[in-house]
Amino acid sequence: MTKKPIPCMATETGNMLKPWRAGIDTYQEPVVYMRRECPICRSEGFTTQARVQLTAGNRSIVATLSVVDSAWLAENVAGLSESAWQALAPQAGQLVAVTHAPPLDSLSHVRAKVYGHSLGDSEYGAVISDIAAGRYSDLQIAAFITACAGDRMKLEETVSLTKAMIAVGDRIDWGRSVVVDKHCVGGLPGNRTTLIAVPIVAACGLTMPKTSSRAITSPAGTVDTMEVLAPVDLDVARMRRVVERTGGCIVWGGAVRLSPADDILIRVERPLDLDSEGQLVASVLSKKAAAGSTHVLIDVPVGATAKVRTTQAAASLAFRLRNVGSAIGLQVSLRVTDGEQPVGRGIGPALEARDVLAVLKGLPEAPADLRERSLRVAADILEMGGATLVGDGLGLANDVLSDGRAWAKFQEICAEQGGMRIPPTARFTRTIEALASGRITRVDNRLLARTAKLAGAPTAPGAGIDVHVRLGDRVDVGQALFTLHAEAPGELEYALEFVRSRPPIFQISESA
Numbered sequence: 001m002t003k004k005p006i007p008c009m010a011t012e013t014g015n016m017l018k019p020w021r022a023g024i025d026t027y028q029e030p031v032v033y034m035r036r037e038c039p040i041c042r043s044e045g046f047t048t049q050a051r052v053q054l055t056a057g058n059r060s061i062v063a064t065l066s067v068v069d070s071a072w073l074a075e076n077v078a079g080l081s082e083s084a085w086q087a088l089a090p091q092a093g094q095l096v097a098v099t100h101a102p103p104l105d106s107l108s109h110v111r112a113k114v115y116g117h118s119l120g121d122s123e124y125g126a127v128i129s130d131i132a133a134g135r136y137s138d139l140q141i142a143a144f145i146t147a148c149a150g151d152r153m154k155l156e157e158t159v160s161l162t163k164a165m166i167a168v169g170d171r172i173d174w175g176r177s178v179v180v181d182k183h184c185v186g187g188l189p190g191n192r193t194t195l196i197a198v199p200i201v202a203a204c205g206l207t208m209p210k211t212s213s214r215a216i217t218s219p220a221g222t223v224d225t226m227e228v229l230a231p232v233d234l235d236v237a238r239m240r241r242v243v244e245r246t247g248g249c250i251v252w253g254g255a256v257r258l259s260p261a262d263d264i265l266i267r268v269e270r271p272l273d274l275d276s277e278g279q280l281v282a283s284v285l286s287k288k289a290a291a292g293s294t295h296v297l298i299d300v301p302v303g304a305t306a307k308v309r310t311t312q313a314a315a316s317l318a319f320r321l322r323n324v325g326s327a328i329g330l331q332v333s334l335r336v337t338d339g340e341q342p343v344g345r346g347i348g349p350a351l352e353a354r355d356v357l358a359v360l361k362g363l364p365e366a367p368a369d370l371r372e373r374s375l376r377v378a379a380d381i382l383e384m385g386g387a388t389l390v391g392d393g394l395g396l397a398n399d400v401l402s403d404g405r406a407w408a409k410f411q412e413i414c415a416e417q418g419g420m421r422i423p424p425t426a427r428f429t430r431t432i433e434a435l436a437s438g439r440i441t442r443v444d445n446r447l448l449a450r451t452a453k454l455a456g457a458p459t460a461p462g463a464g465i466d467v468h469v470r471l472g473d474r475v476d477v478g479q480a481l482f483t484l485h486a487e488a489p490g491e492l493e494y495a496l497e498f499v500r501s502r503p504p505i506f507q508i509s510e511s512a
Contacts, residue, residue, distance in 0.1 A: 015040050016095040019056065019088070022079035028267055029138045030054075030063035030087055032098070033079030040098050041067065051101040051137060054078070056090040062101045064137045087134070106130045107140065113147040121160045128164035132261040141268045145279065153278030155320060159327045161278065165259045165286035166328065170236060172209070172258070172292040174243070179207045180385040181293040182377060183284045185300045185317065186218055187307025189342040189449045190467075193299070194222045195229075195250060195356045196374035197381060199409035200400050202248030206385045209243045211253035211291045213263065213283070216270050219452035219464055224349045225356065226250045228461045231418035242416040249413060258290035259283075281320050288330060295331045295384050299377060301339030305445040308339065333384050335377065341443040341471045344370040348457035348464015350423035351485065357423075360407040369470075375401065426462035426485035428492045432499060434475045434508060442507035443471060451484070451505065455495040460487040469506060481506050 017040065022033055032054060034041050046052060050065040063084050073079050078096050080088065090096060106126040109119055119127075127144060130136055136144075153161070180201060184191055194210060201208045215221035223232050233255040234242065242249040254263035262283045269279075288296045298321055301307070302314050318334045325332035344355040344367035358366035359374065378401075379393030388396045400406050414420040448465065456463030466483040469475060482505070486492035499505065 015044075015098050017076055017078040017098055019085075019090040019094070019096045020073075020077050020079050021085045022081060024079075024081045026081040026083055027138075028083045029081075030061050030084035030134065031066055031081040032063040032084055033066050033068050033073055033081075034098070035073050035075045035077075036067050036069055038075050044100065049137075049139070051104075053099045053101045054080075054084070054088055055097040055099070056088050056094050059088055061087045062135050101135070104130060104135055104140075110140070110144045110147060113152070114143065116152070118154055118157055119160065120156075121163065124157070124160040124164040125167065128161070128261045129168055131264055132168040138268050141265065142272060145265060145269055145272060145274055145276075148279055149274050149276040151277055153276070155323055158278045158281050158320060158324050162282040162286050162289075162324055162328055165261050165282055166289050169260045169290055170257050171290050172236065172240070174207060174209070174292045176207055178295060178385050179209065179293050180295045180297070180381050181208060181210060181288050181291065182297040182299065182381055183288070185280070185298065185307055186216075187445065188301040188303070188339045189219065189347040189445055189452065189465075190344040190352055190355065190370070191299075191301065191342075191373070192220075192222065192225050192344065192352045192356055192370070193374040193377045195226060195353075195410070196359055196370070196401070196406065197378040198248045198250055199360070199406040199413060200374070200378040200397050201381050201385070201387075202246060202413070203400050203405040203409040204382055204387045204396060206247065206382070206387050207243060208248040208381070209239065209291050209293075210248065210250045211239075211256060211258055211287055212250065213253055213266050213287070215458045216266050217273050217449075219347055219449050219457035220349045220352050221458070222250065223252045224458040224461070225352045227252075228349045228353045228423045229357075229421055230414035234417060242413065246409065246413045246416055248409070249417065251417070253287050253291070259286040262286055277317055277320065281317070281324050285321070285324055285328060285330060285332075289328050293330065296325065296333070297377065297380050297384060298332060298334045300334055300336045302336055303339030303341075303445065305443070305447075306339030311336070331384075333380065335380055337373065339445070342445060342448060342467055343367070343373060345467050346464060347448065347452045347467065348455070348485065349461040350425065351462075351464045351466060353423040360401070360410050362402065362404070362407070371401075424462040426456075426460070426464075426487050428486045428489055429483050430492055430496060431480045431483045434477055434479045434481055434506075435504075436508050436510055437476045438474070438508040438510040440469050440471050440473045440475065440506055441509040444503070444505050444507075447502055447505045448482075451495050451499055454491065454498050455484050455486045456488065456491040460491070462487050463491065475508060
């Protein structure tokens with residue numbers, strides 16, 4: 001039970017308050033709680049949502065103020081959210097100074113972008129520098145993200161944003177002329193080819209330090225899935241050690257401070273459900289450049305309910321990726337793939353990990369489509385990185401997967417990252433059955449992903465969906481279409497209600 005804070009002694013003066021760990025999760029945004037009657041609030045004119053600077057010893061942060069009227073907080077106490085407490089790290093008995101936050105001049109550039117003006121290197125540099133330093137509130141970050149969304153960024157602006165995001169973080173130099181990487185644009189549930197391609201490529205002698213972000217709008221990202229199998233929160237030193245020993249890794253980019261502003265932007269993009277083309281390109285390529293990559297393969301699934309819906313949109317994205325990559329010294333190749341239906345059977349961290357392990361182990365139940373996609377991705381990377389001649393990559397990748405070298409390499413990578421884990425399973429399941437007989441003619445990937453998220457994925461790693469049918473399959477009334485997995489009964493019912501209130505996720509044509 002959280003203890004009620006003890007008021008400060010009468011000897012405390014000026015703008016000093018006693019810090020108290022309030023135990024409130026504010027989703028990584030530093031928040032400070034102060035009583036309305038607090039002398040500092042009254043003398044400085046602080047109101048709710050004000051940005052204030054907190055200083056304890058030689059550490060300072062900027063936090064958002066929430067004003068409290070209830071007696072649970074004493075007048076001379078500053079209640080700190082979990083993120084504020086961890087960032088400020090006050091020592092025992094240390095007081096916190098509360099002052100106005102310094103002026104945020106870069107907000108004028110955000111306002112200019114809101115009104116449709118283009119920004120250059122210096123403007124994006126100033127905005128990203130302030131975001132990375134924690135000077136922006138989530139509300140201010142949301143304004144920046146929204147101003148750049150909807151294709152409001154020119155190619156030159158994307159280059160400027162990408163360079164700015166690289167500049168504020170660390171950058172790794174592997175001392176090699178060829179360092180390969182890959183990224184999937186997303187929008188296709190279950191497309192977890194990275195966990196199979198990395199060990200194939202590393203087993204063939206190429207260096208592939210894979211850093212990934214957590215899911216933004218999907219029920220699982222690469223890191224979310226890898227995390228149920230092995231630790232992903234590695235710092236740069238540990239990441240380097242893993243790669244030097246195994247040739248590859250699969251880690252969370254936020255832990256290694258590569259393009260750290262990107263992780264902050266992603267944190268705000270997630271609840272907004274926004275992922276614009278310009279920011280997507282800057283996000284992906286800034287991480288790749290910062291991780292020391294020289295050659296990058298981008299997988300672009302195209303489908304009616306994928307993130308990229310048309311070949312024209314794919315061509316536009318490809319143009320931006322190649323040109324921004326060239327501007328920052330990356331060789332970018334693209335693979336446009338089918339995005340009309342989910343990949344594999346599992347959707348959600350643990351269920352996708354199960355499919356990955358089945359492919360790596362060569363089990364009979366391994367999803368054939370996930371295996372084939374992974375092999376083709378690995379083949380492109382092997383050819384791009386010079387490990388084999390053009391046209392020979394698929395044969396080499398297939399040999400390495402089939403003879404167990406990829407599985408052995410994956411186990412080696414997991415061991416070096418901290419040890420392999422057993423994926424969890426959800427306690428509650430419910431199967432959705434076909435209401436008509438016929439052929440599956442369409443799958444709504446967006447509704448499928450949304451349903452998996454409402455069931456708890458990726459926060460609840462065992463939650464998600466098991467898909468039982470594919471496009472073109474013939475089904476009978478009462479046949480299982482998919483099974484929901486949840487770790488709490490409330491989340492299961494929430495997902496079921498969503499399914500009942502929406503058009504069918506799997507469209508069945510009785511005449512087909």
